[in-house]
Amino acid sequence: MSSPLAPDANRGKVVLVTGGGTGIGRATATAFARTGARVAICGRRPQPLEEARMELEGAGAECLAIPCDVREPEEVRSLVNRTLDRFGAVDVLVNNAGGQFTAPAEEITVHGMRAVHRLALDAAWDLTREVATRSMIPGTGGLIVFGGFSPRRGIPGFAHAAAARAALENLAQGLALEWSRHGVRTVCVVLGNIDTEGLAGYGAEALEAARRQVPLGRLGTPDEVGATIAFLASDGGAYITGTSVLVDGGLDAWGQGEPPPWD
Numbered sequence: 001m002s003s004p005l006a007p008d009a010n011r012g013k014v015v016l017v018t019g020g021g022t023g024i025g026r027a028t029a030t031a032f033a034r035t036g037a038r039v040a041i042c043g044r045r046p047q048p049l050e051e052a053r054m055e056l057e058g059a060g061a062e063c064l065a066i067p068c069d070v071r072e073p074e075e076v077r078s079l080v081n082r083t084l085d086r087f088g089a090v091d092v093l094v095n096n097a098g099g100q101f102t103a104p105a106e107e108i109t110v111h112g113m114r115a116v117h118r119l120a121l122d123a124a125w126d127l128t129r130e131v132a133t134r135s136m137i138p139g140t141g142g143l144i145v146f147g148g149f150s151p152r153r154g155i156p157g158f159a160h161a162a163a164a165r166a167a168l169e170n171l172a173q174g175l176a177l178e179w180s181r182h183g184v185r186t187v188c189v190v191l192g193n194i195d196t197e198g199l200a201g202y203g204a205e206a207l208e209a210a211r212r213q214v215p216l217g218r219l220g221t222p223d224e225v226g227a228t229i230a231f232l233a234s235d236g237g238a239y240i241t242g243t244s245v246l247v248d249g250g251l252d253a254w255g256q257g258e259p260p261p262w263d
Contacts, residue, residue: 001223003034009234011036014087016079016131018070018124019097021048023196024147024222028094031226033061035234040083040090042068043097070097070123080130090135092233094145095124095168100161102202113160120164125171132184141183143233146172148190150248151255165190169244176242185241187232192248195219213257215250 015032019025020041026048029039033056043049046067053065064086068079083090098120103112128144136142146168149155155162172188179186193199193210199219200207211219228247231237246252 001221001227003031003230004227005031005035005230005234005236007034007036009035009236010092010230013037013091013233014040014083014089015092015094015233016040016042016083016090017094017096018068018127019043020065021045021052023198024191024194024225025094025096026052027222027226028096028229029056029063029226030059031223031230032092032233033059033063035230037092037230037233038062038087040064040066040079040087042066042070042079044069070127071118073126076123076127076130080127080134084135089139090131091142092145093128093131093142094229095128096145096147097123098147098161099198100158102157103160104157105159108160116160117164117167120161121167121171124168128175132179136184137179137182141185143237144172144175144184144186145229145232146186146188148188148244150190150192150246150252152190152252153255155256172244173242180241185238187240187242188244189225189229189232190244190246190248190252191220191225192246192251193219194225194247195221209258213251213254214248215254215257218249220247220249 015037017025017029020029021043029041033039049065053063056063066079068075100116148169149165169188172186175186
């Protein structure tokens with residue numbers, strides 16, 4: 001898709017995107033690059049990161065690609081160090097990295113719950129605090145984005161992941177109340193059924209079921225998510241903080257549109 005924003009909508013901003021080598025993270029990095037930002041991307045797999053970096057730089061953007069497992073505190077420190085060394089600041093942080101597995105709630109062990117929360121919640125908080133205290137709070141503020149789940153009423157098979165994402169929504173609200181005085185905005189972008197590699201991994205039948213759940217009748221695209229986040233960082237989104245922005249085709253309003261899981 002062509003960007004709905006002006007080519008200079010985010011000019012001069014430095015953006016750090018986790019999980020930036022593929023899917024929504026890559027599309028978000030691209031949306032920022034198209035609107036004039038300098039971009040740092042990270043992820044666990046070096047090859048997709050390098051491919052994304054080459055694509056962005058080939059389009060004229062300045063991009064830093066850093067392999068990093070955001071669950072590991074020392075790697076997070078190195079990520080922030082390298083980004084600040086290269087660009088001098090982080091104006092926008094997009095906490096996109098995540099992962100979960102499908103399981104009935106009664107089969108989710110404490111270990112499984114902790115594994116999902118460690119990536120979705122704990123890692124996001126560690127990186128957020130690092131960026132905020134080292135760049136945004138002592139600097140001129142910025143935008144922090146968290147990724148939530150739609151529908152927000154609980155999702156069968158994903159009790160662990162839905163709980164973690166709900167915590168991120170609350171975290172965005174709480175941080176906005178505390179950090180607005182520093183010029184830091186925090187927003188949770190709540191995503192519905194987006195056509196990504198992760199969703200495709202559940203199989204064709206699951207993809208079609210996901211499409212049928214959406215009132216708009218189609219899956220969302222990573223580019224649509226990226227464009228929304230790029231808008232939030234622009235001057236047009238400057239008065240938005242402490243809230244959730246749904247990018248879900250009406251899924252949250254409808255629920256899952258399916259019979260109860262025991263039917």
